[in-house]
Amino acid sequence: MTDRMHEFSDAASLASALADEVAARLAAALRDRGTASIAVSGGSTPKKFFEALSTRDIDWSKVTVTLVDERFVPADSDRSNHRLVQTHLLKDKAANARFLPLFYDVASIQDAADKATEETAGIDNPFDVVILGMGNDGHTASFFPHGNNLAQAIDLSGPRGVLTMRADGAGEERLTFSFASLSDARFLALHIEGQGKKDVLDQAKAGSDENEMPIRAVLNRAATPVDIYWAP
Ligand SMILES: O=C(O)[C@H](O)[C@@H](O)[C@H](O)[C@H](O)COP(=O)(O)O
Numbered sequence: 001m002t003d004r005m006h007e008f009s010d011a012a013s014l015a016s017a018l019a020d021e022v023a024a025r026l027a028a029a030l031r032d033r034g035t036a037s038i039a040v041s042g043g044s045t046p047k048k049f050f051e052a053l054s055t056r057d058i059d060w061s062k063v064t065v066t067l068v069d070e071r072f073v074p075a076d077s078d079r080s081n082h083r084l085v086q087t088h089l090l091k092d093k094a095a096n097a098r099f100l101p102l103f104y105d106v107a108s109i110q111d112a113a114d115k116a117t118e119e120t121a122g123i124d125n126p127f128d129v130v131i132l133g134m135g136n137d138g139h140t141a142s143f144f145p146h147g148n149n150l151a152q153a154i155d156l157s158g159p160r161g162v163l164t165m166r167a168d169g170a171g172e173e174r175l176t177f178s179f180a181s182l183s184d185a186r187f188l189a190l191h192i193e194g195q196g197k198k199d200v201l202d203q204a205k206a207g208s209d210e211n212e213m214p215i216r217a218v219l220n221r222a223a224t225p226v227d228i229y230w231a232p
Pocket of ligand 1: 142
């Protein structure tokens with residue numbers, strides 16, 4: 001699938017432009033269907049974008065926010081993507097958005113994945129907006145190289161929903177939406193920053209082994225063209 005590069009001079013201008021585009025997409029969904037949905041990634045990159053998006057004046061009360069993936073930690077952990085989104089996005093104008101977590105304090109991570117699948121099943125398909133990040137190892141979402149459930153996670157013939165992932169380099173066990181849940185988002189963005197991540201992207205584009213660099217599954221097989229947002 002073709003991707004579209006959007007390059008910016010700095011992280012602040014990228015954050016503002018991506019927030020404008022996402023707010024416009026969500027507003028269009030609200031106008032056309034009365035509701036809107038967005039799944040965002042965690043990590044360190046999205047903070048400025050989240051802060052900018054939180055100020056955009058749309059009817060957030062009809063927007064469902066969830067996570068592309070989550071570490072299997074409670075929301076009070078400093079490793080929690082829920083905590084990251086609560087701190088940087090779900091405030092200001094976006095304070096009254098509906099948030100659906102992936103982590104649940106249940107007996108096992110599989111029970112949490114099953115509950116997250118059940119709780120998010122009510123979100124209309126496809127997502128209106130999906131924001132992906134990318135690690136220096138070429139992972140995206142929690143599709144980590146050689147992850148124990150990677151083949152299932154990036155199999156587009158698989159079901160929509162949340163599955164578990166364990167992998168070297170992932171730290172905690174992970175909860176992640178499947179690629180089938182994310183691939184056909186109406187707006188599918190990859191948000192990366194720094195020359196190092198640009199080099200990783202170029203390396204991913206130069207090869208085809210998705211087990212080695214799972215971002216390749218998104219770049220090569222996503223149903224929706226990927227809009228890549230990059231700043232040095
Ligand atoms: O839970 C996570 O860590 C994210 O969802 C993950 O997929 C992230 O997007 C990349 O690891 C990039 O992280 P950085 O932005 O910190 O480089």
